[in-house]
Amino acid sequence: MALEIERRFLVTGDAWRADVHWVAELQQGYLQARDDGLTTRIRLQQDGTGGEQAWLTIKAVPDQVASSAARLEFEYPIPAADGEALLALSSWRLEKTRHGLSLPEGEWVLDVFQGTNAPLVIAEVELLHPDQAISIPAWCSKELTGCHRLSNAALARHPFQSWDAQERLALLSDSRGGC
Numbered sequence: 475m476a477l478e479i480e481r482r483f484l485v486t487g488d489a490w491r492a493d494v495h496w497v498a499e500l501q502q503g504y505l506q507a508r509d510d511g512l513t514t515r516i517r518l519q520q521d522g523t524g525g526e527q528a529w530l531t532i533k534a535v536p537d538q539v540a541s542s543a544a545r546l547e548f549e550y551p552i553p554a555a556d557g558e559a560l561l562a563l564s565s566w567r568l569e570k571t572r573h574g575l576s577l578p579e580g581e582w583v584l585d586v587f588q589g590t591n592a593p594l595v596i597a598e599v600e601l602l603h604p605d606q607a608i609s610i611p612a613w614c615s616k617e618l619t620g621c622h623r624l625s626n627a628a629l630a631r632h633p634f635q636s637w638d639a640q641e642r643l644a645l646l647s648d649s650r651g652g653c
Contacts, residue, residue, distance in 0.1 A: 513531075589633070
């Protein structure tokens with residue numbers, strides 16, 4: 475069984491740019507995005523050299539895991555042409571630029587959202603176990619782990635720019651509290 479364990483953080487400023495070691499343009503579409511966390515996602519990635527890759531991913535919240543940082547994840551590479559066809563069928567989409575970061579204690583990526591989800595910038599770190607200790611960079615302003623309304627699937631269905639203006643401002647300006 476594939477278990478993804480990750481923590482997510484809202485990012486402020488651009489000090490993170492010093493740690494970037496690769497960049498990719500991503501388009502994601504959701505064929506299914508249920509409120510209970512079950513999603514079926516298509517992802518197309520442009521790697522900067524003109525190459526394109528695609529994946530089909532199914533995610534679900536496991537009943538037996540108590541941590542909000544853990545989910546089941548089944549991800550399969552598919553032909554890029556199939557990914558494009560499935561993306562065209564998806565009901566909800568988003569675009570972002572993903573930056574791979576050179577940071578210790580886990581695999582860090584940072585997403586700069588585009589279009590109706592701008593100006594969100596969210597960092598994620600994949601961990602080996604839910605209680606793994608990490609050093610959180612100073613540019614991470616608020617932890618979003620377990621905040622379902624800021625999951626990629628939720629942002630595809632309800633983009634950040636469609637939120638009430640006060641809700642957007644509260645999220646971006648308040649470094650305390652939850653989401």
